[in-house]
Amino acid sequence: MHLELSTFSGSIKGGIFLKDPATSTLGWSILTNSIEIIDEVGFEQFTFRKLATKMQSTEASIYRYFENKHKLLLYLSSWYWSWAEYNLALRNANLSSPQQKLLHAIEQLASPTKVNYNGMDIGRLYQVIVRESSKAYLIKEVDQLNRNGLFYNYKKFVSILSQLILEIKSGYAYPHMLVTTIIEGIHHQRFFSEHLPSLTDMPLEGESLADFYYSLAMAAINQKTDDLHTSSTILQTLTAE
Amino acid sequence: MHLELSTFSGSIKGGIFLKDPATSTLGWSILTNSIEIIDEVGFEQFTFRKLATKMQSTEASIYRYFENKHKLLLYLSSWYWSWAEYNLALRNANLSSPQQKLLHAIEQLASPTKVNYNGMDIGRLYQVIVRESSKAYLIKEVDQLNRNGLFYNYKKFVSILSQLILEIKSGYAYPHMLVTTIIEGIHHQRFFSEHLPSLTDMPLEGESLADFYYSLAMAAINQKTDDLHTSSTILQTLTAE
DNA sequence: TGTATTTTAATAGTAATACTATCATAAATA
DNA sequence: TATTTATGATAGTATTACTATTAAAATACA
Secondary structure, three states, rough: HHHHHHHHHOOOOOOOOOOOOOHHHHHHHHHHHHHHHHHHHHOOOOOOOHHHHHHHHOHHHHHHOOOOHHHHHHHHHHHHHHHHHHHHHHHOOOOOOOHHHHHHHHHHOOOOOEEEOOOHHHHHHHHHHHHHHHHHOOOOOOHHHOOOOOOOOHHHHHHHHHHHHHOOOOOOOHHHHHHHHHHHHHHHHHHHHHHHHHHOOOOOOHHHHHHHHHHHHHHHHOHHHHHHHHHHHHHHHHHOO | OOOHHHHOOOOOOOOOOOOHHHHHHHHHHHHHHHHHHHHHHHHHHHHHHHHHHHHHOOOHHOOOOOOHHHHHHHHHHHHHHHHHHHHHHHHOOOOOOOOOOOHHHHHHHHHOOEEEOOOOHHHHHHHHHOOOOOOOOOOHHHHHHHHOOOOOOHHHHHHHHHHHHHHHOOOOOOOOHHHHHHHHHHHHHHHHHOOHHHHHOOOOHHHHHHHHHHHHHHHHHOOOHHHHHOOOHHHHHHOOO
């Protein structure tokens, strides 16, 4: 297991960074320290000045790696999805059942392995992803970033899960919607259960969270054709009751 | 309809504002203009200076209504949920079927009425909600804000839909999770279909989006007990295949 | 109608943020 | 050893996110 882990290296698109932080100790320090600060103070309060101070480096040095803190967040997010993809492939390598593969994927999304990878605290990165990752794309510049392929890693992960869905139910019409609903749903429920519990149900641990979304996926996939209506036919059915 | 509309007034918790913007023309102007600017430049680039310039007023005047731009966003979000609740109640007033009520709720979430309420462009507010509303709670200060009851309106709306779910299927264990999954899901799909289409399926209009989530809700609710497993039993089932 | 009170505008100012630029030095590499 | 590259140190600018003060305008109220 450890051997495989050490062979992993996130493949992040240039364009996110000015200089790849994965290629130097200072760069790697930017990543690990930024995770800690963002986790502690939140992305809004996170500044390159705070990061530089913590790292005992300078703002100027950080700016040589990233244009701004948003690109750094995008890097962390991309790295996470690259890691998630790698880890999932490892875990599912010698399985054939797409159901089981999907279950593993959902379990991993709901409670990731809390390992430490070269000083990078994956559990903490997960915390950051849960609270901050949607801010990487819910922005005005999203189209421009997307044109440059900067959401590649997230899209790739979604695409892999969508493929799994189609293996389970060939011809299912909404694999991508289902997958993104599950992913973002898991993140939201994780956040809600900790901070806004009345928006969830009971203290949900990673396991039961995974159960809920796996069941949801299966229910959606295995829905009888009779259950699928358009708004108008649904309304007719209901009015006829 | 117009009469009813004019009787609506959002009930927003004090604590979000310093002085209720709904009680003065300047305050109302802050709301309508901020929606336009946030829609145009995004919440990150939105500043009270830009707002003051557009309104032909001053920063100091705006600061008398809101502590900061985040509280203003929270106000817009609360106002939206208050409006959504009011509108839904109106639409469902003389219906009895909880299924139909839920369908109406989901349809409204997926494509809100594009009316203009006292100069407030609801369609534009909806755009802002889709892209920005999660930033109102995905922050480090969430617990403190929540202790002061500042997420009341969103919680209330979620609670109403959860009640509907329980009317449809008494005893269903996860009404809140299902509801927030649907709400945030709708917003995400709306955003994705416009900006990251590979994360959705086909060009989804409001109607088909509503269909997808209504079907999802029904599938989750009407799931046979046999379909509900814990992770361990799921794994056993799968391994046995 | 006049006076008191509240609301807004105008202006100024401060600390922090988000950068850019320059130069020196250390480390790596050729 | 020479040369490139990476980092550090320092400085500086425009913008942001406010706070404070005073004056004018609008409103309430007696």
